[in-house]
Amino acid sequence: MADLTQEQWSEQLKNDDNAVIIDVRTDAEFEEGYIPGAVQxxxxxxxxxxxxxxxxxxQKNYYVYCxxxxxxxxxxxxMNSIGIKNAYNLKGGIMEWDGEITD
Structure with a gap:
């Protein structure tokens, strides 16, 4: 697992054609807005x-936030414990996200 800053996370995500964004928040939180393309x-x-x-x-790279x-x-x-090697945590979560949000 890697903890990435907002800048590292968004830059790495932008250049990754094997990326999947995962939002691990509740349904209510997700409905308030999420990063485009995220799977909840x-x-x-x-x-x-x-x-x-x-x-x-x-085999995919997972960009995970809450x-x-x-x-x-x-x-x-x-995710690492069940064999997913590339899971990237967004430090500060969506509260500090300054990128695009879908609502």
Whole structure:
């Protein structure tokens, strides 16, 4: 797992043609706005979260975020533990995101 600053995360994402953005927030948080192209997998929904993460392609690069960076850090560690090598946590989460947001 790598903790990336907002700048590192967005720059790396922009240049990655094998990227998948994952939002691990709740449905209500997701509906308030999300980074364009993000797939929502709510980490608070434990069994469903684990099931969906296990279905992910381990060859892809995952850019993971939450509200402030805590849950997404946990999600990245969990993803690493099941064989996903490239999981990048957005430090500061969407609260500090200054890029585009879809609402």
């Amino acid at each position: 997998i709510d980490i608070y929904n434990g069994a469903e979260f684990l099931k969906r993460v296990k279905e992910l392609d381990t 509200r402030s960076g805590g849950r997404s850090g946990q999600a990245c560690m969990l």
